[in-house]
Amino acid sequence: MTVTMKQLADECGFSKATVSRALNNDSRVKDDTRRYIQEMAQRYNYRPHTVASNLAKRQTRIVGMLMPQAPRGAADPFFLEFLQGINETLFHSGYSLLIPQVPLQYMQQALDQMIYEHRVDGVILTEPTQKDERMPRLQQEGIPFVLLGRTSQPDVYWVDGENRQGARKAVEHLLDMGHRRIGVIEGEANQVATANRVRGYEEALQDAGVNPHGDWRLNADYTRQGAYDAVSRWLDQRGHRRVTALFACNDLMAIGALQAMKDFGLRVPDDMGLVGFDGIEASSCVDPSLTTVQQPILQLGRTASSQLLQLLQGQCPAHRQIALPVSLVVRESSGAPRQSLRSS
Amino acid sequence: MTVTMKQLADECGFSKATVSRALNNDSRVKDDTRRYIQEMAQRYNYRPHTVASNLAKRQTRIVGMLMPQAPRGAADPFFLEFLQGINETLFHSGYSLLIPQVPLQYMQQALDQMIYEHRVDGVILTEPTQKDERMPRLQQEGIPFVLLGRTSQPDVYWVDGENRQGARKAVEHLLDMGHRRIGVIEGEANQVATANRVRGYEEALQDAGVNPHGDWRLNADYTRQGAYDAVSRWLDQRGHRRVTALFACNDLMAIGALQAMKDFGLRVPDDMGLVGFDGIEASSCVDPSLTTVQQPILQLGRTASSQLLQLLQGQCPAHRQIALPVSLVVRESSGAPRQSLRSS
DNA sequence: CTGAAAGCGCTAACAA
């Protein structure tokens, strides 16, 4: 039994136009009538028909988000927390988030739907790759978007953690703990974030006068299982014989590495130091707890979405590029003394 | 540079109506013209305007999902996997999922928006409480919905895991391992799932002739931290003095319990056996790995969404209530021998 | 099999 605006208008004795204005707080309507109409709307339990309103306004009040490439994705707690930051912000501005969480092969199709079928007003992209073809598409269609991650294109709005510096801090910490031969578990190779984290790793070693050996690099895909497999193989092949610590490009992989080492009979940190990246909750739950680079995950989500909201409202955000600082959280896996969860 | 249906129609030399029919595979249009029009649509890169189409059809092709009450929610891996099952199914039918992941106090508001402002065609509810006021709302508005969880209302469509039987299996397993005094870490009290799991726990004990003691019940809220705190307090107060094993109503709480025991200096399973519920991925990652009751999480999501899709398409699903079986996965925390991740 | 015309419910010029 829904009441339409026309019915409400008739009931009020005003025209649809006035009712529409009153409900949208247009300044051109007399205070009395606005109050009256709003009151009536309440009484008749009137609710605007979003779809109709959207059609007329040529908007959807929906923001699309393309989840990262499989096999990473919603399984990574990082993105969950990120999502929460986004949702929070959007909700308060009356926007909702649409996440076509689909298999990789449909990713393009999902983006097309969002863009060309007018399903969303704006988009949040994550996990940019070296030459990401999603951005030109969005630009061409004039759809506002914000990127989680960074790109060299100067006209793109992005938000990112300090990947390179974070990785540096992680590796410098391992160096401080006395390690010299430090390996790295890399995430997917085509991602910008991977490149930057690996760069930070290399720089730290370089500064310490250590020349990274080819055997010290393990390729994985940002998943736990992927890292577990890669590290297991590496251990089996005795690729680790001279390495005393590993820096993993994210926590999930660090956790996988931890398990592989356990299964191989290596103790962490005694036999092998380990540092992760992201600061997901699980990093504090594993045993030994994981030393990691804490990203301001929620904040990344909030920032990305509020940038996008500004764009959608036709404003021009103060900064196009925002890099948020990260911090090293020292726990057990890198060799520090045990600590309890009690303090948390 | 979007092309509208009118433009396409003009280009084709047909009327909008025919074009609309052709593109929607209406049988009343000649095969030749249909093919021709579809070809032209491709060529001109025509994309239907979803909002307009939705307005005319009085639908949105969007399904809303109300995430569980805080503090549980998107932080629980269970729901992520569940979500994935839903998304998969919906995507293949051209539906998308809207998840207003908002603070608890806005939950009602979010539901209202979805319902009354015609933002969604149907809803998936989770975590029913004893007297859940969301269902009457939806029923009154005639909005199709499916429940994850169960209810006594006979006319509601629901999908659920076998909570009671699962809990029984868990506790019977502990009994088999020689435990008699088995405690339970309960989830939020007002949830139906909690009641059923606790019931299963009680029944198993009863059948074994064990009379559960009041001290054996710990109250928590389905979160890791909540369980950590509850168990820590319990241990401090020496409430555990006669208990040799715990059944946690979900894995997250089991993990929290694990940490609390570690911090207290108790070894699992030697000093205290532990079994969880859900079978989230993390249950196999912790140390010791967690014996748990595996729910068919993905399948729950798929089933719930395909039930809903049927309702949305005006069909009548074969079953109103679907209870999917669960299975006990025995790992280390209940006293079984260590096992490697390699097999996974 | 195809077309004309009337909406879907709301917004936004343009008048008054």
Added chain:
DNA sequence: TTGTTAGCGCTTTCAG
């Protein structure tokens, strides 16, 4: 300050 009049882009009777 308010009302009139066209749409937004698509679907769907109802005729032909």
